[in-house]
Amino acid sequence: xxxxxxxxxxxxxxxxxxxxxxxxxxxxxxxxxxxxxxxxxxxxxxxxxxxxxxxxxxxxxxxxxxxxxxxx
Numbered sequence: 001x002x003x004x005x006x007x008x009x010x011x012x013x014x015x016x017x018x019x020x021x022x023x024x025x026x027x028x029x030x031x032x033x034x035x036x037x038x039x040x041x042x043x044x045x046x047x048x049x050x051x052x053x054x055x056x057x058x059x060x061x062x063x064x065x066x067x068x069x070x071x072x
């Protein structure tokens with residue numbers, strides 16, 4: 001159980017760091033989420049947003065980081 005607790009704490013700290021980074025440097029990534037392939041549909045009473053391309057980029061970057069850190 002100790003490993004799961006450490007993993008959850010690490011993920012929480014990572015989310016906090018990502019949140020602070022986004023808050024401080026949010027203007028640098030204003031293009032993110034508005035990429036071609038991100039679906040945005042707006043009607044009178046609803047708004048649908050599916051960031052497909054953005055999620056693919058995040059997935060590729062995270063997979064690359066995991067690959068690099070697993071080789072260390």
